[in-house]
Amino acid sequence: MTVHSRRATRVVSALSATAVAGSLALATPANAEPQSTPEATADSRIHDVQGTGRISPMDGETVTVPGVVTAKRQFGSARGFWVQDPQPDDDPRTSEALFVYNGDETPDVAVGDEVSVTGEVGEYRPQGQDSAYQSSTQLTGAEWTVASSGNELPEAARLTPDAVPETLAPEEGDLDELELRPDKYALDFWEAHEGERVSVADVPLISRSTDYDELYVTTKPEQNRTPRGGVVYGGYDDGNTGRLKIESLIPFSERPFPTANVGDTLTGTTTGPLEYDQYGGYTMQATELGEVESGGIERETTREQRPSELSVATYNVENLSAVDEQAKFDDLAEGIVKHLRSPDVVTLEEIQDNNGADGNGDGVVAADETLDRFAEAIEAAGGPKYEYRQIDPQELTDGGQPGGNIRVGFLFDPDRVSFVDREGGDATTAVEVEKTRRGAAKLSVSPGRIDPQHEAWDDSRKPLAGEFTFRGRTVFVVANHFASKGGDEPTHGRHQPPTRSSEKQRHQQAEVVRGFVDELQQVQPNANVVVAGDLNDFQFSDTLGTLTEGGALTSLIDTLPAGEQYSYVYEGNSQVLDHILVSDSLRRVDYDVVRINAEFAEQASDHDPQIVRFRPSAGHFLDYWDWFWSRFGR
Structure with missing residues (x-):
């Protein structure tokens, strides 16, 4: 400021x-x-x-x-x-x-x-x-x-469910140049009450209490609610206009800031002046703060995969590095073992190097200590003895927290699935799709980065492709972490609609990944393909449209009811950033977003993991026969 x-x-x-x-x-x-x-x-x-x-x-x-x-x-x-x-x-x-x-x-x-x-x-x-x-x-x-002194205060404007208009803002224009229409537009309504005392009573909490001592409530209890009590963000033209941030002017020595989860209720009356904040939009600065009443949501646990099912999960572990306290490793490990039921494969996002952000430009890019500690914590929690694969990035080239050198990687259970190692993959070498003698697809290097020198990946994480075999059937998994939304204009800002400048890079990234999937399917139309990770974009975005166009991949978040399509909570909006997409060759697909973090004040990461269970297609018949003969033949 x-x-x-x-x-x-x-x-x-x-x-x-x-x-x-x-x-x-x-x-x-x-x-x-x-x-x-x-x-x-x-x-x-x-x-x-x-x-x-x-x-x-x-x-x-x-x-x-x-x-x-x-x-x-x-x-x-x-x-x-x-x-x-x-x-x-x-x-x-x-x-x-x-x-x-x-x-x-x-x-x-x-x-x-x-x-x-x-x-x-x-x-x-x-x-x-x-x-x-x-x-x-x-x-x-x-x-x-x-x-x-001691005068009675002006009466606070009561924010009832019908007070704020349903439409966020005019469709186009600089709001600074327009007369206010508080009867028609939500942003105009809030602006027309700038500085005034406003109040809410017995309102739903739609976000956890944040690390910055903020609460988000909705004044419209029926607007876009999720089954667990949040409000889902379902489209650029479908903003949650009842969303309001609350901070406190009461000294914390007199009234500690409350701890809350999504689905709780802020009971009683909360009152204070209204101001605009760049972080979250219009905010009530409470001089009177209600009490938090628990809504009782619990962390979810998915079912265990059946012996014939391959399970693939994706999990953004929020800047995990070897210098983190053991408690973070243990909490993340509990999520893997207890709540995800020890998936066969996990794509990981935001794995940092061995000294994390503590070493900025010090030459350290390896993450073996980080991943070793994570694998050990999972085993200590009762999970399998995971192995991992990843590729160290070039220093300070992949964005993220300065000095952290974040990258994507794979964990896998070698007792359930095999990783096909082919040497030659490094930070700058592009993985290619090749054809076996029998006409099946394979990777030139495994693991391998997809076109890492392409401009789409400037200052961004490069996607990692890995080749796995499960019961003799080949499965290609692509781990991703697309460019962040940093630089986009806020939804509550002066420009409507806001400019989403970061989309350009994600659209390029989606085109590159889609091109790689197309190559796999051109060589082997029934290839088993899973594209997973933090794509940093919504299910209704052009980024996802590029990946799913023509049916090459199915976005599994779209298979859920509209109110359940979220994996992250940002400024009170339950929204989608993380995705799993699959080729139509997969059979008996079962998908789940496992809600263990985003809605809770205490969290191991700010993202919820996702998991898909399926039976891979037989792929190329002769490859399957070779596997069968090598295992059971004489």
């Missing part, structure tokens, strides 16, 4: 009557000493400053406005207080409250003070005035007088 250079000071002198004409009656302290105040626009009220759009019509002017202090922020570098006019106008577009910015000093006011504030009107926009975030109207360089 940008820190403004000016800070407010408390003024004990009374302002002139003309400076506050039309305002609340202000009493002059008996010991007041005359002080100069900035030249201010007379006869101003807060709704005049806020105006009927997002940008104040008085931006840059010095004004004097009356009001009652409703809340103050006493911590951080953006301290200050909210002031609200108890005498509103009759225009629903104009907010009656403002934030008075006081830098890094705690303002010398009390909630309930009747004040007259003089300051310069400004628009604070996170990351600069050209950013895609919305701005907040505030007063800076402020001075104020206190007329009386």
Whole structure:
């Protein structure tokens, strides 16, 4: 957050009557000493400053406005207080409250003070005035007088299920240039209440309590709910308009921030001023915070694979490195063994090198210690003695946490499935699809990276292909971690629809992976193919459309009911980032998203793993016969 250079000071002198004409009656302290105040626009009220759009019509002017202090922020570098006019106008577009910015000093006011504030009107926009975030109207360089204390606060606007419109924003345009339509658009509704006291009562919690002491609730209990109590994000044009973030202005020494899971309820009344935050959008800064009542969700456990089924899981283990505490390895291992029931193959994302982000540019890229510790933790938890395969990246080329050198890899149970090792795979060598003498597909190197020098993988993880055999049948598994959504404009920002600039790279990545799958299927149309991992995109995106076009692959998340299509919770939206896609040669496919992390305050990773169980097709008949004869023939 940008820190403004000016800070407010408390003024004990009374302002002139003309400076506050039309305002609340202000009493002059008996010991007041005359002080100069900035030249201010007379006869101003807060709704005049806020105006009927997002940008104040008085931006840059010095004004004097009356009001009652409703809340103050006493911590951080953006301290200050909210002031609200108890005498509103009759225009629903104009907010009656403002934030008075006081830098890094705690303002010398009390909630309930009747004040007259003089300051310069400004628009604070996170990351600069050209950013895609919305701005907040505030007063800076402020001075104020206190007329009386202990006044009743203006009534909070009650956020009932019907209060916020169903439509998020106009279909196209810069919201800064448009008049507010709070009766039609949700973002306009929130903006029209900027700074004002708002309240919710007995609302569902749609996110875990975050690491940044945030809660997300929905004011619309019937909108896009999941069976477990969240709200699913099902399309670019289907935003969850009732979603609201809540933080607390109450010192944690007085009221520790609550711990919550998805599906819990924030009972009682929660009240506070509304402000815009670049992280999560419109946020209530609670001065009164309800109690969390458990909804009782439990971590899921999938069924065990049958002897004739091959099980393949995918799991983003969130920057796992050998320097992590043993507890993280143990928690992840419990997920593998207890909740995923020890899959035959696991594609892993976000495996870091042996010293993780502690070593940035130190030449360490190997991850053997990281994977050895993980395999040992799984065995200690009662799981199989997994082996692993991966390829070390070139240093600082694959994105992710600086210095971590993240990559994808495979775990597999050698008692259930065999890995076909073919030497030659390294960070820059591309795996090729070859044809056996009998016409079946095989990989030139295994494991091998798919076209790692292609520009699609610049500063991003390269996909890893591996060849496995299960009961004599060949299965090709591709582990992926596509480029992140970093750089995309927020869904709650000023530009509608937001620009999703990161999509371009993921679309290229999908084309490369799809091309590899096409090559496999051209050589062997009934090849068993599994494409899995963190694709960092939604099931309805063009990224997934490229992979599934023409039926080459089936996206298994699409086979679930709409309310269950999620694997990750971001800013209160239950959404899809992780995927398993399969070729139609697989038989008796059974798929499950195993919910053990994303909805819980305590989590081993921020992603939920997924698993598919299936029977591979026989593939090429003669290859199957060769396997049978080598095992059972004389």
